Amino acid sequence: MELSNYQNTxxxxxxxxxxxxxxxxxxxxxxxxxxxxxxxxxxxxxxxxATVHDLDHPGRGNAFLINTRQRLALLYNDQSVLENHHVALAFQLTLAQNGINIFAKMQREEFIQMRQSIIDMVLATDMSRHFEYLTKFQQVIPNLPDLDENRESNSMTVCRMMIKCADIANPTREWKLCAQWARRIVEEYFFQTAEEREKGLPLTMKGFERETCNVPMTQCTFVDMFAREAFTLWCDFAEIPQLLNQLETNYEKWKSMSTNWEPSQNVDLMISKPA
Structure with a gap:
């Protein structure tokens, strides 16, 4: 598997x-x-x-692929389209080449278990199932020390939550990195929204139009809707409160920036320096 299997554009x-x-x-x-x-x-x-979770991502979301009837959407019946593609391609590439087949010396049962675990974790990054995984984690946490007989199941529940949080950890990074990642994802959403407008498709990322978007407010909204609850649960469990503290610090920074944000700033989003 090569870096070229991720799209550098x-x-x-x-x-x-x-x-x-x-x-x-x-x-x-x-x-x-x-x-x-x-x-x-x-x-x-x-x-x-974590390494393969977005392999060959086309820079467009699941809803876009479904609305445009892309080959991958048809292949995976509109169900976790990208997530299924990422993990399927990862195994196709790995198993097809002897020189990079890291599973080559595994026993059959060991490989089956490893493969299923990887698939489960990558599929957990589908944001359409975000609250389903949060609820499951929340239900399991209080009983973890007393359920040793369910150790394997509990271990997977923790891992699914861990991958989810790792995938959306941008708001918990130091401000410089947080701001850079935010600009990058918003720029990608701008391109998708522009293409949807051009093709007369439903807007799947409402609020992400370059001409009107308030970028700092989009980051506050993401924290309010998804990141804060996830990291409150995860940081308490993993005993890493500093990440939640950083998230709130970044949130206040975005909030203060949102009042004076002008859409004209969206033109040079990728070359803008974090404040």
């Missing part, structure tokens, strides 16, 4: 994002609490899943 969903999610996953696994709950084989699967 994407401003956000590229190999650097994959490396960013891999780093976050590794950081989370270093938490003593997480390490105690995650089985070794699941930890390995998590690192692989």
């Amino acid at each position: 994407n401003t956000y969903h590229n190999a650097t994002h994959a490396a960013d999610v891999l780093q976050a996953t590794s950081f989370f696994l270093n938490s003593e609490t997480v390490a105690q709950m995650v089985q070794d084989n699941h930890a390995t699967a998590a690192l692989i899943a």
Whole structure:
């Protein structure tokens, strides 16, 4: 598997994002609490899943692919289209080449278990199922110490949540990185919205039109709707409160910027320097 299998023309969903999610996953696994709950084989699967979780991302979301009747949407019956593609392609590339087949020396059952774990974790990054995974994690957390007989199931529940948080960890990064990643993902959304306008399609990312978008407000909205609840649960479990503190610091920064944001600033979004 090569870096070329990530599309470097994407401003956000590229190999650097994959490396960013891999780093976050590794950081989370270093938490003593997480390490105690995650089985070794699941930890390995998590690192692989983080690496391949957006492989060959086209820079357009699932709804766009479905609305345009893309080949991948038809192939995966409109269900977690991209997530299925990322993990399927990862295995196709890996198993097809002897020199890079990291599973070559695994026993059959061991491979089946590893493969299923990786698939489950990558599919957990589908944001349309965000609250489903949060609810499951929330239900399991209080009983973790007393349910050793369900250790494997609990380990996977933790790993799914871990990958999800690693995937959306941008708001918890130091401000400079947080701002850079925000500009990158918004720029990608701008391109998608422009194409939808051009083709007369439904706007799947409302609010992300270059001519009117308030970029700082989009980041506040993402934190309010998704990131804060996820990281409140995760940081409490993993005992890493500094990430939640950084999230709130960044949130206040975005909030203060939103009052004076002008759409004209969206023209040079990628070359703008963080305030």
